[in-house]
Amino acid sequence: MFAFGSGFLLGLSLIVAIGAQNAFVLRQGLRREHVFPVVLTCALSDAVLIAAGVSGFGALMTTFPEIENIARWGGAAFLAVYGMKSLWSALKSQSALTPADGPPPSLMQTFLVVLACTWLNPHVYLDTVVLLGSVSTQYDGARISFAAGAMTASFGFFFALGYGAALLRPLFARPAAWRLLDLVIGATMIALAASLVARS
Structure with a gap:
């Protein structure tokens, strides 16, 4: 139980910070x-990565830093x-909880974006x-x-974020709040991209 608890707390501390993946999950939840x-894709992806780390893949990444470099440049782009x-959406959109133009993205489009947010992020x-x-x-x-604790934290966090976002819907029923969220998400992603390039 001590190992499970340690894995849970460490795993939770690593995923609560705002980032591209969390911002996207929040947006979809809203x-x-x-x-x-x-949320299932995010949680399962984390589970795969945690299993890889615990099974020793981290040592492989240390031996072959090219893996990190490829992820860094792809993620920055x-x-x-x-x-x-x-x-652009923050500047142009006048809507609240719907996209600015056209129908909402398809499941496949959404799936590709969440995979990119997850697997192209070197962090x-x-x-x-x-x-x-x-x-x-x-x-x-x-x-x-230990791995089970970290995976449990990931599943709990992503499902809470995705479905808990509904509590914020009254706030984001106003176009100004939605534009502010788009602005924060855009600025966060560009700052992360810049930090990745700066570290190269």
Whole structure:
């Protein structure tokens, strides 16, 4: 139970910070668009990455830093484009809980975006794979419990964020609040993209 609790707390501390993935989940939750597939994809992706870290993939990443470089540049490009899109939406949109133009994105479009937010973000590899993988070595014989704790934190957080966003819907019924959210998301993603480029 100690290993499970440690994994839960560390895993939760690594995913609560605002980022591209969390911002996208919040946005989908507010719009009530494809919420279950989005949160499930995020949680399952985290579970795969946690399992990889605990099983030793973090050491492989340390040996082959090219993996991180590819993720960094791909992630920077994606975040910059998506950030600009959010800023453009903040400037042009007059709507509240619906997209500015046209029908809502399809399930496939949404699925591709959430995969990009997750797998093109090098921070997720450094935090989930390398850091969690390194800490798990302290729990020899209880690594599975440690990993289970971290995975439980991920599932709990993403489902709470996706479905808990409904509590904020009255606030985001106003166009000004929705534009502010788009502005914050866009600025956050562009700042993350810049930080990735600066670290290269």
